[in-house]
Amino acid sequence: MIDKETIHRLRDLPIEGVAERLGMSVSRHRSLCPFHDDRVPSLTFYQKKNMYRCFVCNAAGGTIDLVMNRLHKTFADACRWLADESNIIIAEEEKKPQRRKKEARPFDACRYSRYFERPVLNERATAFLFAQRRLDPRVVAWCRLNSYKDWLQIPYFDISGKLVGVQQRYLGEDKTQPRFRFPQGVACHIYNLPVLELLKPGEPLFIAEGCSDCWAMLSSGHKAIAIPSATLLKADDVTLLRTCHEKLGTVFHMFPDNDAPGQRLFLELNERLTAHSEGVGQPSPAVVHHLLPEEFKDYSEYYLSKTKTSET
Numbered sequence: 001m002i003d004k005e006t007i008h009r010l011r012d013l014p015i016e017g018v019a020e021r022l023g024m025s026v027s028r029h030r031s032l033c034p035f036h037d038d039r040v041p042s043l044t045f046y047q048k049k050n051m052y053r054c055f056v057c058n059a060a061g062g063t064i065d066l067v068m069n070r071l072h073k074t075f076a077d078a079c080r081w082l083a084d085e086s087n088i089i090i091a092e093e094e095k096k097p098q099r100r101k102k103e104a105r106p107f108d109a110c111r112y113s114r115y116f117e118r119p120v121l122n123e124r125a126t127a128f129l130f131a132q133r134r135l136d137p138r139v140v141a142w143c144r145l146n147s148y149k150d151w152l153q154i155p156y157f158d159i160s161g162k163l164v165g166v167q168q169r170y171l172g173e174d175k176t177q178p179r180f181r182f183p184q185g186v187a188c189h190i191y192n193l194p195v196l197e198l199l200k201p202g203e204p205l206f207i208a209e210g211c212s213d214c215w216a217m218l219s220s221g222h223k224a225i226a227i228p229s230a231t232l233l234k235a236d237d238v239t240l241l242r243t244c245h246e247k248l249g250t251v252f253h254m255f256p257d258n259d260a261p262g263q264r265l266f267l268e269l270n271e272r273l274t275a276h277s278e279g280v281g282q283p284s285p286a287v288v289h290h291l292l293p294e295e296f297k298d299y300s301e302y303y304l305s306k307t308k309t310s311e312t
Contacts, residue, residue, distance in 0.1 A: 002079050010082045011062050015050045017260035018063045021085050022070045034070055035059040080178045086261060087210060087228035089182055107185035109163040116155045116163065119146040124171050128152065133212065133300070134307045136219040143192065143215065150174075154211050156186075159193045159240070167211065190237050191226035192218075199223060199248055207254045207287065208299060209265055216303035222253075227269065238272055252287040257298045 016026045024031045026045065033043040033054040043054040053060040059069065067078040083089070121129065121140075125147035129135050146153040150172030156165035165186040170177045191211055195218075199205060206224040208214040217224035227233065244250040254269070256262035270287050296302040 002076060006083070006088065007064075007079065009088060010064055010079055010086075012050065013063050013082065013086055014047070014260065014264075015052055015063055015066065016045050016047070017264070018066055018082065018085075019045065019052070020260055022067065024070075033057060033059060077176070084179045087265075089186070089228070105185050107165055107183060107187070112153075112155070112166050112183070113163050115146045115148070115153060116144045119144050121145065122147045122149075124150060125152050128171050129215075133215065134219075134304060135215050139215055139218040142218070150177075154191075156189045156191055157194050158189075159196050161194050165189050169211075190233075190240075191228075193225065193240075195223050195225060196240070196244060199244060199250060202249045202251075204251050204253050204288075205244065207252055207269065209257055209262060213255075213299045216300045220303055220306075227265075229265070233269075233272055241273065253290060254287050255290045255292050255299045255302070258292050258294065258296060262298070 016029070019026050019031060022034075024034060027041070029045045029047065030041040031043045031045070032038045032041050033056060035054065036057040036059075038054075038056065042056045043052055043059070045052050051060065051062055052066060061069070063082065064075065064078050067073060067082055068075060071078070071081065073081060125145070129140055129145065129152075130137070144155055146155070148168075150170060152169040152171055154167040154169060155163055156167065158164050166183055167186075168181045168183075170179055170181070192214055196205075203223065206217045206222045208217050208224055208226040210228060211226055214224050214226035241252070245252070252273075254266055256266040266287065266289060274286070292299065292302055296305065
């Protein structure tokens with residue numbers, strides 16, 4: 001069951017950015033309508049209301065409606081698709097009849113820690129990480145990735161190496177399964193924080209949008225972390241990044257995804273770091289922007305192209 005707060009966040013996602021994620025070409029707040037044979041753009045986006053409407057077939061709605069109608073998904077599946085595409089965490093909970101609303105239990109790290117002491121990768125996970133993603137085996141070992149049936153288990157550690165969360169990625173063929181899921185009580189965290197302990201003075205730190213891009217960065221020889229959502233970053237996380245900048249002269253670098261959400265994440269991250277620095281008397285740790293070639297959606301695709309080129 002998806003909570004109301006998450007649904008509100010999904011409905012607040014910029015409608016034009018969602019349309020672009022769905023493969024629609026948006027120009028001057030208009031697009032060809034995907035719901036009828038449209039040759040002249042007749043679907044209009046209203047940014048203030050965050051809605052769309054077609055003046056030919058009368059299709060209309062918000063972000064979730066657009067995904068439901070474009071991909072022929074149910075409301076819940078459309079929400080999960082939007083969450084996956086926008087790096088918004090949905091904690092899946094079974095709906096049980098109850099008279100009182102119980103408080104959400106915190107993440108139980110002891111229940112999962114043993115899986116990452118001696119991680120084991122099954123055949124499906126091995127194929128995904130090495131044949132499909134072409135990752136450096138040392139990176140996979142460093143990140144302590146584990147597998148369970150059709151799920152890749154991705155541990156999140158704090159800077160001292162303590163387990164603070166787990167993300168599970170589905171690798172199977174069942175289309176009804178969400179691409180990502182999180183155990184109960186897992187909150188948004190920065191991924192791969194232990195790498196901060198290895199930073200040398202003046203050494204660059206790359207910021208990726210998700211775990212996959214982070215693995216590609218690490219396999220390219222960069223020290224990297226992943227931030228799934230700048231708006232969900234806790235104040236302590238921002239302070240931690242600023243401390244690296246102030247003590248080590250760390251310069252942050254980022255290859256945003258080649259889409260509107262990726263560019264927004266870059267701008268939001270810059271804003272969070274800058275806002276936190278006001279009145280501190282320290283220089284703002286602005287993020288260095290790197291452009292990906294237009295033909296690549298994200299850094300993972302760019303990394304794969306480089307590995308294939310080096311083999312030929």
